[in-house]
Amino acid sequence: MLSIKNLHASIGGKEILKGINLEVKAGEVHAIMGPNGSGKSTLSAVLAGREEYEVTEGEVIFNGKNLLEMSPEDRAREGVFLAFQYPVEIPGVSNVNFLKTAINEIRAYKGLEPMEAKDFLIRLKEKQKLVELDGKLTNRSVNEGFSGGEKKRNEIFQMAILEPKLAILDETDSGLDIDALRIVANGVNKLKSKENATIVITHYQRLLDYIIPDVVHILYNGKIVKSGPKELALELEEKGYDFIKEEVGA
């Protein structure tokens, strides 16, 4: 589904991603861990198409298409979804209106008619239940005045509504209380299918107790330096990043 080869990206002349290789197949869950500043959010932003980053080398193929040539909105329409580490507030635009616009844009791209209001409401209700999101939040402006945890939950809610093929969750677990963590993880698991894939970026192995990854990658200084089964996360938790530093000889 997603194939990243030798991806290099920089911002403001500074190289952040220094040759990423990653293969994600449909139905898989991949976890990416790595110290602060190693480039995790940069990788997700580059995949989602943030223009500030310059891709200097490498390729990204998503379902047979060259992702890097697509506009950010087309990537979303093709089924890429990024749950932001820092969700953005849009004052005055209700969550409902925002999502309806998004859904219909995606549908239009696929040559479909706008969704019937009734069907949209049904989907809204259903997914709201799935992530146990307070009904009041859906009518409020996008993320405006939401608590940190509410914002994260809202990201998962949006994901649930938009039903992407590839979801990238950038530290969706940070700032969540234990219950919220379970709910969010539960939401992700329920949305899992043979057709879609998830990349979970996290600092904590705790999340991986709930969302069981097929592969764990360690991103260090702009490169994936180690990949392994879910036990790698445990090892990391135990030993810290120092052992990686030793292994890569940094």
Add this chain to the structure above:
Amino acid sequence: MANEILAEQISKEYEYGFVTDIESDNLPKGLNEGVIRLISNKKNEPEWMLEYRLKAYGHWLTMEEPHWAHVSYPKPDFQNIIYYSVPKQKKQLNSLDEVDPELLKTYEKLGISMEEQKRLSGVESRIAVDFVMDSVSVKTTFKETLAEKGIIFCSFGEAVQEHPELVKKYMSSVVPYTDNFYAALNSAVFTDGSFCYIPKGVRCPMELSTYFRINSAGTGQFERTLIVADEDSYVSYLEGCTAPMRDENQLHAAVVEIVAHKNAEVKYSTVQNWYPGDREGKGGIFNFVTKRGICLEDNSKISWTQVETGSAVTWKYPSVILKGDNSVGEFYSVAVTNNYQQADTGTKMMHLGKNTRSTIISKGISAGFSNNSYRGLVRISKGATNARNFSQCDSLLMGDKCGAHTYPYIEIKDKSGIVEHEATTSKIGEDQLFYCKSRGIDNEKAIGLIVNGYCKEVLNKLPMEFAVEAQKLLAVSLEGSVG
């Protein structure tokens, strides 16, 4: 729903730039006493009206154009303007069939229904329309229905003929001809506009609206609107305007007066979409307008809501004189400037009565090379005990070549007065845009969403139908301004 319409509209440029091919009856260019006498004569006006015009003209000659606004433009050549231009048609229209088909087509293109029927399916309220083209009112709908309730809604010219006592009593009582340069000019040469009187105890059952259209080249539009709400009455009034695209600048200098008696309420909403000029700043309407209402007696309320997207230069301060005790004045404004547009707009709230309250919400959006200024005065006079004002002025910048300015003036002569002022300036965020895009929403639509969200407080004040139109307009006006 608004967003679907927005989607359709987003890629359009100024869509009302067409010219109606219709014969018109013009006076030659230029301004002098003779022209004023001719206008008055053509309109078959009583002597007192001519006298008023001539006094105003005499005063205007002694005045200088104001220069304090944050706008710059070539001084209009007042001798190079046609002051009277009337589409030719049969004298008395008895039915719609008698209206010139070219005119009917114009209405259609502008989305105005001359038929007395619902404008939008599913919307219960009907709208009565007075259509003013160039110098004259062409047609007013629903007159009879309104007359049953004693409501007078007609062209200004007709009011002078049919209800001279009302016109004489109220005209110039809020905006005297001595008020300012353009009010004086208007008082001398105004040609038509709307008149509206709501009698005691009547709630107007439908929205009243005037649609202003400049069609002929070289003309100026000087319309006059007078709204009087008698005791315990209510009316919601809408004003829309468009003009063809032309390289020349055309002058629009209107005067609007509102009088609210005891317990009366008037809501006045404007969607101003005069031709703004092209991308290089060529052409467009000079919009120099004096709008003022007076809450004459206790417990009255006047509310101005405006969405300003058009005109090359706008100079406009809809104001409220809060004379009656407990009276309320409101000003809700969205002003958008793009390319080389300039807007200097705001309000004046003059608190005279006790316990008077005013609210000012102003949202300025600047893009391109434009300049957008908010200018507002809140005055609490001596004796206006416990008067209160709340003002909020927000500016949104798109790009870094445009300007936003805020000039709040506050004069408090009574110690018990409370004035709160908040102001913010923000840039449309790359983060917000990217967030929208990452959900599949393209740039133009994202801007539409963000801007409409930013203006929501004001758009919410508009009647439903107008709000949809305003949302579309905002998106169109800002087309191509980011990214």
